[in-house]
Amino acid sequence: MKSLEELKAIRERVRGNVHLRKEDSPDNIRVVVGMATCGIAAGARPVLAAFTEEVAKRDLQNVMVTQTGCIGICQYEPVVEVFEPDGKKTTYVKMTADKAARVVTEHLVNGKVVEEYTIGSISNLK
């Protein structure tokens, strides 16, 4: 079993990291994953997990991954919204864990929206 001693060591290591992330800094990019019944049923759990894992792996201090309820476009779930510090909002639809990894690399790291996953590029309503 994992021991609490091990956790203590982790505590000291994390504290040693110079900058603890600022959760509500206006310079943060916010990634919001829809986690209502519709989102969860459509596969939001692995999408949210992929975002948190990729962001942790790349140590992106300026990215906050959070969740929200149903935003009313259930047919497009899993839906992920990305809010940038300049007020820009991107809505990604029908997300998967693989797509999430690509959004992290191309959009969150390199600042280039992955157009083909956005709601604007999905033409036929289902």
Place this chain on the structure above:
Amino acid sequence: MQELSLNVLDIAQNSIRAEASLITITVEQRTADSFLEISIADNGCGMSEEQVAHVMDPFFTTRTTRKVGLGVPFFKMSAEATGGSFSIVSELGKGTRTTASYRTDHIDMLPLGDMNATILILITMNPDRDFVYRRSLDERIYTLDTRELKEVLEDVPLNAPEVADFIRSSLEEGEAELLGGPAAP
């Protein structure tokens, strides 16, 4: 929902919206009786008797943004389809306990699925709340209590990546032992 652990994730969101500070999730399994019971108990705002009666109805929701609330009906259906049972006990100001029991040998039994993924997401997405996760299989029991972790962590948050990794491996090891690793001491 394709697996019951997704229902658990969904129902626990109701506890979070009910402003619960402590959410206890229990999964109890008895192989010999083909019995599985899942409960989600919270100390949130609770519901009136009338509300409890209503939440089982798919066309009732407290929301004003839409007209359907499918979370509870889905969970109820998953249990009743196996010949199991479903109940909600709630008191205003005290909290709510939702319990679903299953007959695991029924053809309509859904897989429990990845409970660890559900618990990890609940904990890391709501580091200000406390969770107790208790999973038992016959005589073996695994428990994770975030209040114990917080005591050790002090000011370090539960959603720090290193801490999340720790919780993930604890859940994985706990499950492996439960499902037939080395015998519990």
